[in-house]
Amino acid sequence: MPSTGASAEGPLASWSTHQLAEFLVAVASSNDESAALACATQFAAEALEAEVAAAVRDNTVLHSVGFPQGRAPVDALTAVARGELTVLDYAGLGRLLAIAVHIDGLDGYIVLARSGNDHYRAEEVGLLRTMARALSMTLRNLRMLERERSLREIGERRAKENMQLLMLLQERQTFLERLYKIQMSISRRVPLPEVMDAIVAGAHELLGDEVVAIRLVDREDPTHMNMMSSFGVSRAMLASTKRSPLSEGAGGRAIVEDGLVIIEDYEHADGAMQEFVGARLQSAMAVPVHENGRATGSICVASYKKGRTYTDTEREILVTFAHHASIAVNDAKAVDEMRHLAYHDSLTGLPNRTLFLEHLSRAVANARRSGAGLAVLFLDLDRFKLVNDSLGHPIGDRLLAAVARRLRDSLRGADLAARLGGDEFAVLAENTSVEGARALASAVIETLRDPFHVDAHELAVTTSIGLVVDSGGTTSADSLLRNADLAMYRAKVDGSGQYLVYEPAMHAVVADRVKLEGNLRRAVTSQEFIVHYQPVVLVESGLPVGVEALVRWRREDGSLVSPGDFISVAEEMGLAPPIGLMVMHESMRQVHAWQHGSFTGRPLTLSINLSARQLRQPELVGDIVEALETTGYNPAMLVVEITETALMHDTNTVAARLRDLRSLGIRVALDDFGTGYSSLSYLRQLPLDMLKIDKSFVNDIAHGSEDAAVARAILELGRTLHLEVVAEGIENPLQLQQLARMGCRMAQGYYYSRPLSSRDMGAFLREQRERAAEFGEVAAPRLEVLTAQAG
Amino acid sequence: MQSTAATGRLETPATTQQRWIGVGSSGIADSVEAGRQAARDALRGDDPKLLVTFVSPAHDLHALLGGVREICPDVPLIGCSTSGEIATSGPGDASVVITALGGPGFSVATAAGRNASADLRTAGAAAAACAEDAGDKAHRILLLLTDGLAGDQQEIVRGAYSVVGAAVPLVGGCAGDDLAMRKTFQLFDGEVLEDAVIAAAISSDAPFGIGVQHGWRRVGNAMLVSESVGNRVISLDDQPALDVYLDRLGAPQDVRTDPAAFTRFALTHPFGVSRRSGEEVRFIAGADFAERSINCIAEVPQGGLTWIMEGDDASVLQATDAACTQALEALHGEAPLGFLAFDCIARRGVLGPGIESEVQRIVTHSGGAPVAGFYTYGEIARTHGMGGFHNQTLVVLAFS
Structure with a gap:
C-alpha cells in the first residue's frame, strides 16, 4: 500500500x-x-x-x-x-x-x-x-x-484556381496596360508617329509575332500605301517594302476588303508580298485602320514560325490595336484642324491676330538678321457699323468675307493679310521700302473703294489705313501693330478713305487728345464753358453796335482755353451741340439783359458762331427758335456767323438752313472771309447779310500790301452786294485809319477790346454809353480819344 | 558479488508436475560460456516454455545468446541488459541470470515491438499482441521488458493495455545499461534489439502474484509543476526546476555541476507525482544544466503536484518486505515457484552494499524458491487502474 x-x-x-x-x-x-x-x-x-x-x-x-x-x-x-x-x-x-x-x-x-x-x-x-x-x-x-x-482548405483550393486565373489575368492586364499607355499618348497629343510606334510595340509584345507593321494609304497616290511604323522589318526589307501597292500583302488586302485578313500559308497565298515570301514568312494577320469611317490603313502582324495560327483572342487583340490606331489617326487630323482653327478666323479664313503676331515676330527676327524693311498696315473699314446696323449682321459678315477676299487677292504672294477682329484687318509686307508700303496702302484703298455686291446690295466701303515701316527689326511685333493702329486712328480722324504713315509724335498727340477728350466731357457737366464777348464797333464813333459771343473753357484751375484748342475735338466727340446750345441761350439772355438794362444807348446785335456741323443739324433752327423764345431775344438783333469752309459741304442743306434762319429775321454773316474757297457765284446765291474780313488781310493793311488791296476789294464787294462788312483783328490805330479811309464802317479787334467776360463787357458797355452821351449820339471819330481797353 | 553455477545448486528445486521455474546464473567473463552455464542451470525440468535472460551489458550479448541457444535452441527467449543482476544467490554485476519456466501448466507466447521511440504506444501494442496466443488458462500475465531510454514508458504501457485489457496484469521492467544511460538492449530469441518492447504472455493454471512498493517518502511541501514538456520538468512553482530541486535538497557542489554526480544524487531523490492514492514516483535520469530543467523517464504532467521523495535503508527494505508480502498474498496461500524481481536502480543506490540483504530478504520471502531479477531504469506493474509504470519501485512477480 x-x-x-x-x-x-x-x-x-x-x-x-x-x-x-x-x-x-x-x-x-x-x-x-x-x-x-x-x-x-x-x-x-x-x-x-x-x-x-x-x-x-x-x-x-x-x-x-x-x-x-x-x-x-x-x-x-x-x-x-x-x-x-x-x-x-x-x-x-x-x-x-x-x-x-x-x-x-x-x-x-x-x-x-x-x-x-x-x-x-x-x-x-x-x-x-x-x-x-x-x-x-x-x-x-x-x-x-x-x-x-476546412473553409481554409476550400479557400486554398480556390486560391490555386485563382492563381491560374491570375496568370490569365496578368496577360490581360499587360494588354490593357499597353492599351492604356497608347490611349494616354493619344490623349496627350503625342506625335502620331510615336503613337504608331507604341501600338506596333504593343502588338509585338502581346501577340509575339516577329513582324508588325502599320501602313497608311498614300494621300497623293491612293493605290499605294506607306509603312508608318514597323517592328522586325530589317533595313534591307524596309527599303523595298516601305512603299507597296494596296494589292499586295495581308496589310493591303485588309484595306481593300475593309476587313480582317488572315493568311496561314503565306507562301501560297494570293497577293503575298514577294519579299516576305522570299524571307519565308509563314503567316500573317491584318486589320484595317479607319479615318472618318473609311479604311485608310492597316495593322499587320506576321510570323516566320511554322504552324502559327491565330486564335480568336489574338484577333480581338489586333482589332483593338487597330481601333486605337484609328483613333490616333483621326485625332491627329482633328488636332490639325483645331490648330488651324486656333490660328485662323473662321469667317474669312484669314489668319487671326495670334497667327499674325507670330508671323510678324518671325518677320521682325528675319529683318533683324537681314536688315531689310517690313511694313505693317492696319486697316479699318469706315462706317462699317452703319452697314451692320442698317442691313444686319449676316450681310455685314458677308461683306467682311468679301473684303477679306479682295484684300488677300490684292496682295503679293509673300504678303500676309489677317483679320484682327471686328472690321479691323492687318497686312504684313516683308522686304519692302517706305515707298513700296505707301504704294501698297494706296492700292488697298483703291481696290476696296469699288463697291461690293452682297445679296442685292451694293455696298461702298472706304478704309482708313495706318502704316508703319520698320527696317532692321528694331521694333517688336506688338509695338509695330500698336503704332500702325495709332496711325490708322489718326488717319480716320483726318478723314476716311486715306492712309497715314506713323510718326512717333502721334503718340503724344493721341495721349493729349485722350486727355482733352476726358476733360471736355467733364467740362460739359461741370459747366466749365462760359461765354466771352467781343464788341463790334462803328469805326466812326468807336461805339459798340454789337457783340460777338465767344465760347471759352474756364478750367478748374482758372485757366482759359480758347476754342481753337478744343472746339474741333468737342465737335468730333459730339459735344458741340450742348456747348452750342449753352452759348446760344446764355448770350441771348445776357445781351437781352444789357439791352434792357440801359447798358447801351442803342440796340446791340449779338453774333454767335455756328460750325459746319451745327449747320448740318436738322434741329438747329428749332434750337435757335427755342432759345429766342426762352430768352425773349429779338431775332432781328441776332447774327449767325459761319465760316466759308462750313459752306463747302452740303451747300444745299446749308443754304436751306440759312434761309430758314433768315426767315426768322436772323442775319447771316460770313466769317473769315477771303480765306475759304467760296466762289463769287454762290455768294450771290446764299442768303447773306454780312462779310467779316479775315484778320490776315487787316494785319499789314497799313503797309500798303496786297492784303490792303484784298481788303479794299472785299469792301467794294460788300458795297456792291449790299452786304455789311466788318474788319476783324484791328490792333492799332494805323490799321483803323486805313480801313476808315477805305470806307469800312464796322470793326472788331483788340484795339477796341479783347473778348471780355459778361461782367467786364457790362462795364465796358456802360463806359461807352457814358462816352456816347458825352459826345452825342453820332460823333466824328476822335481817334486820339479812343483807347484800346485793356481786356 | 559473483555467483557461480555451483551456488545455484543450493536452491531447492521448485517443481510441480505441471509447472516449474529454474534460475541459473553465471559470473564468468566468457559470454558464450556464461550463457551456456546459466541456461544449463536454469533448465530444471522438461518442456521449457520460456527463458527470461537478464544480462550485464558488459557481456557480448550476441555471443552469450549464442551460448544460450546452444543449450535451448527452440525455447522462446526474452531478456534485456541490466544495471546489475539479481539471482537467488544474491546481487551481481557483469553476470547473466536466466530464468526458465516450463511444464504443461504454463502457456507462453512472445512478441516484440520495434522502433518504440517512433511510436511507443504501437510498440507496446505490438509486443502485447502475443497475449492472444498465450492460451486461455485461468491466470494470465503479460511480462514486459522495455528500452527505458526510448521515451515515455507510460505510453508503452498504454499500448500494451489497449491490447490485453484490464483483466491481464502487466509486469516487467526497463532494461538498464549500468547507469550509463546511453543504450540498453532487449533480447528476443536470438536477436539483440535496441529501442524495442519485448513481451511474453504467460497463462497459467495457478495464480500469479504481483507486489509493488517503493519505500520513498515525501520531503517538504508539494510543488506545482508549473511547466513541463513530456519527460522534462522545466519549472516548479514558476522557478527553474533544477534550481528548486537542488536548493530544496541542499545538494552538494559536485552534484550541481557534474552530470554523473547529479544522476547518482538524483537516484535517491526522485519526484513523487500526486495521484489518487499516493504518489507515483518519478525517476530522475538527469538534468539539463543549461536549461535548468530535470529529465525523468516518464511524464511529469504540467499542472500537477509533485513532491521530492527520499528514502533510506530502512524504508527501502521495508518496501521490499511489503512488496514480497503483497505478491505472496495474491497467491492465496500457494507456495511460490519462483520470484522475478524488478528492482529500481535507485533503490540499489540507497542500499548500497545493503542490496545483499535485500536479496536475502526476497529469498526469505520466496521460501527458498528461485529468485531472479535485475536493477532497472523503471518498473512495470499494472494490477489495477490503467497506470502501470513505476519508478524507484520494487516489483515482485510471484509464480505459483
Missing part, C-alpha cells in the same frame, strides 16, 4: 484541482475532436484509477480504453450512461463500479468503471464533472477550428 510520509497539506494539495490542471493541459494539446475525446477518456480513467473507460453517444462507442481489442460492451455502457447501471461486468475482473458523466459538447457520455470497492467520492465526481465541462468547451472549440480549417 502506498507508503505514508510527512506531508504538509495545504490548499495547494487538493488532488482534484491538480488533476484538473493536468487534464486541461493534456486536452489542450489535442488537434482534433477525436484526439481530445480519446485524451479525455484516458485521462479521466487514469485519474480515477478506473480500469475501463468509454465515450458513448447514441448507442455507439466512440472511444474506449481497457476493453481488449475494442470489445466494449456498448449496451452496458449506454445503460451506465443513462443511469440505469452502476456496475459493469468485466470478464476476468468481476464487477466494476461504473460512473458516467454527460459531455455537452459531445452530446454523449464518458463512462468509467473501476475494480475494488471504493465508491466514487464527491471530490472525484466533482472532478469528473469539471473535466466534462472542460472537454465540452474543447470539443466545441475544436469543431469551430475544424470548420475554419
Whole structure:
C-alpha cells in the first residue's frame, strides 16, 4: 500500500484541482475532436484509477480504453450512461463500479468503471464533472477550428484556381496596360508617329509575332500605301517594302476588303508580298485602320514560325490595336484642324491676330538678321457699323468675307493679310521700302473703294489705313501693330478713305487728345464753358453796335482755353451741340439783359458762331427758335456767323438752313472771309447779310500790301452786294485809319477790346454809353480819344 | 558479488508436475560460456516454455545468446541488459541470470515491438499482441521488458493495455545499461534489439502474484509543476526546476555541476507525482544544466503536484518486505515457484552494499524458491487502474 510520509497539506494539495490542471493541459494539446475525446477518456480513467473507460453517444462507442481489442460492451455502457447501471461486468475482473458523466459538447457520455470497492467520492465526481465541462468547451472549440480549417482548405483550393486565373489575368492586364499607355499618348497629343510606334510595340509584345507593321494609304497616290511604323522589318526589307501597292500583302488586302485578313500559308497565298515570301514568312494577320469611317490603313502582324495560327483572342487583340490606331489617326487630323482653327478666323479664313503676331515676330527676327524693311498696315473699314446696323449682321459678315477676299487677292504672294477682329484687318509686307508700303496702302484703298455686291446690295466701303515701316527689326511685333493702329486712328480722324504713315509724335498727340477728350466731357457737366464777348464797333464813333459771343473753357484751375484748342475735338466727340446750345441761350439772355438794362444807348446785335456741323443739324433752327423764345431775344438783333469752309459741304442743306434762319429775321454773316474757297457765284446765291474780313488781310493793311488791296476789294464787294462788312483783328490805330479811309464802317479787334467776360463787357458797355452821351449820339471819330481797353 | 553455477545448486528445486521455474546464473567473463552455464542451470525440468535472460551489458550479448541457444535452441527467449543482476544467490554485476519456466501448466507466447521511440504506444501494442496466443488458462500475465531510454514508458504501457485489457496484469521492467544511460538492449530469441518492447504472455493454471512498493517518502511541501514538456520538468512553482530541486535538497557542489554526480544524487531523490492514492514516483535520469530543467523517464504532467521523495535503508527494505508480502498474498496461500524481481536502480543506490540483504530478504520471502531479477531504469506493474509504470519501485512477480 502506498507508503505514508510527512506531508504538509495545504490548499495547494487538493488532488482534484491538480488533476484538473493536468487534464486541461493534456486536452489542450489535442488537434482534433477525436484526439481530445480519446485524451479525455484516458485521462479521466487514469485519474480515477478506473480500469475501463468509454465515450458513448447514441448507442455507439466512440472511444474506449481497457476493453481488449475494442470489445466494449456498448449496451452496458449506454445503460451506465443513462443511469440505469452502476456496475459493469468485466470478464476476468468481476464487477466494476461504473460512473458516467454527460459531455455537452459531445452530446454523449464518458463512462468509467473501476475494480475494488471504493465508491466514487464527491471530490472525484466533482472532478469528473469539471473535466466534462472542460472537454465540452474543447470539443466545441475544436469543431469551430475544424470548420475554419476546412473553409481554409476550400479557400486554398480556390486560391490555386485563382492563381491560374491570375496568370490569365496578368496577360490581360499587360494588354490593357499597353492599351492604356497608347490611349494616354493619344490623349496627350503625342506625335502620331510615336503613337504608331507604341501600338506596333504593343502588338509585338502581346501577340509575339516577329513582324508588325502599320501602313497608311498614300494621300497623293491612293493605290499605294506607306509603312508608318514597323517592328522586325530589317533595313534591307524596309527599303523595298516601305512603299507597296494596296494589292499586295495581308496589310493591303485588309484595306481593300475593309476587313480582317488572315493568311496561314503565306507562301501560297494570293497577293503575298514577294519579299516576305522570299524571307519565308509563314503567316500573317491584318486589320484595317479607319479615318472618318473609311479604311485608310492597316495593322499587320506576321510570323516566320511554322504552324502559327491565330486564335480568336489574338484577333480581338489586333482589332483593338487597330481601333486605337484609328483613333490616333483621326485625332491627329482633328488636332490639325483645331490648330488651324486656333490660328485662323473662321469667317474669312484669314489668319487671326495670334497667327499674325507670330508671323510678324518671325518677320521682325528675319529683318533683324537681314536688315531689310517690313511694313505693317492696319486697316479699318469706315462706317462699317452703319452697314451692320442698317442691313444686319449676316450681310455685314458677308461683306467682311468679301473684303477679306479682295484684300488677300490684292496682295503679293509673300504678303500676309489677317483679320484682327471686328472690321479691323492687318497686312504684313516683308522686304519692302517706305515707298513700296505707301504704294501698297494706296492700292488697298483703291481696290476696296469699288463697291461690293452682297445679296442685292451694293455696298461702298472706304478704309482708313495706318502704316508703319520698320527696317532692321528694331521694333517688336506688338509695338509695330500698336503704332500702325495709332496711325490708322489718326488717319480716320483726318478723314476716311486715306492712309497715314506713323510718326512717333502721334503718340503724344493721341495721349493729349485722350486727355482733352476726358476733360471736355467733364467740362460739359461741370459747366466749365462760359461765354466771352467781343464788341463790334462803328469805326466812326468807336461805339459798340454789337457783340460777338465767344465760347471759352474756364478750367478748374482758372485757366482759359480758347476754342481753337478744343472746339474741333468737342465737335468730333459730339459735344458741340450742348456747348452750342449753352452759348446760344446764355448770350441771348445776357445781351437781352444789357439791352434792357440801359447798358447801351442803342440796340446791340449779338453774333454767335455756328460750325459746319451745327449747320448740318436738322434741329438747329428749332434750337435757335427755342432759345429766342426762352430768352425773349429779338431775332432781328441776332447774327449767325459761319465760316466759308462750313459752306463747302452740303451747300444745299446749308443754304436751306440759312434761309430758314433768315426767315426768322436772323442775319447771316460770313466769317473769315477771303480765306475759304467760296466762289463769287454762290455768294450771290446764299442768303447773306454780312462779310467779316479775315484778320490776315487787316494785319499789314497799313503797309500798303496786297492784303490792303484784298481788303479794299472785299469792301467794294460788300458795297456792291449790299452786304455789311466788318474788319476783324484791328490792333492799332494805323490799321483803323486805313480801313476808315477805305470806307469800312464796322470793326472788331483788340484795339477796341479783347473778348471780355459778361461782367467786364457790362462795364465796358456802360463806359461807352457814358462816352456816347458825352459826345452825342453820332460823333466824328476822335481817334486820339479812343483807347484800346485793356481786356 | 559473483555467483557461480555451483551456488545455484543450493536452491531447492521448485517443481510441480505441471509447472516449474529454474534460475541459473553465471559470473564468468566468457559470454558464450556464461550463457551456456546459466541456461544449463536454469533448465530444471522438461518442456521449457520460456527463458527470461537478464544480462550485464558488459557481456557480448550476441555471443552469450549464442551460448544460450546452444543449450535451448527452440525455447522462446526474452531478456534485456541490466544495471546489475539479481539471482537467488544474491546481487551481481557483469553476470547473466536466466530464468526458465516450463511444464504443461504454463502457456507462453512472445512478441516484440520495434522502433518504440517512433511510436511507443504501437510498440507496446505490438509486443502485447502475443497475449492472444498465450492460451486461455485461468491466470494470465503479460511480462514486459522495455528500452527505458526510448521515451515515455507510460505510453508503452498504454499500448500494451489497449491490447490485453484490464483483466491481464502487466509486469516487467526497463532494461538498464549500468547507469550509463546511453543504450540498453532487449533480447528476443536470438536477436539483440535496441529501442524495442519485448513481451511474453504467460497463462497459467495457478495464480500469479504481483507486489509493488517503493519505500520513498515525501520531503517538504508539494510543488506545482508549473511547466513541463513530456519527460522534462522545466519549472516548479514558476522557478527553474533544477534550481528548486537542488536548493530544496541542499545538494552538494559536485552534484550541481557534474552530470554523473547529479544522476547518482538524483537516484535517491526522485519526484513523487500526486495521484489518487499516493504518489507515483518519478525517476530522475538527469538534468539539463543549461536549461535548468530535470529529465525523468516518464511524464511529469504540467499542472500537477509533485513532491521530492527520499528514502533510506530502512524504508527501502521495508518496501521490499511489503512488496514480497503483497505478491505472496495474491497467491492465496500457494507456495511460490519462483520470484522475478524488478528492482529500481535507485533503490540499489540507497542500499548500497545493503542490496545483499535485500536479496536475502526476497529469498526469505520466496521460501527458498528461485529468485531472479535485475536493477532497472523503471518498473512495470499494472494490477489495477490503467497506470502501470513505476519508478524507484520494487516489483515482485510471484509464480505459483
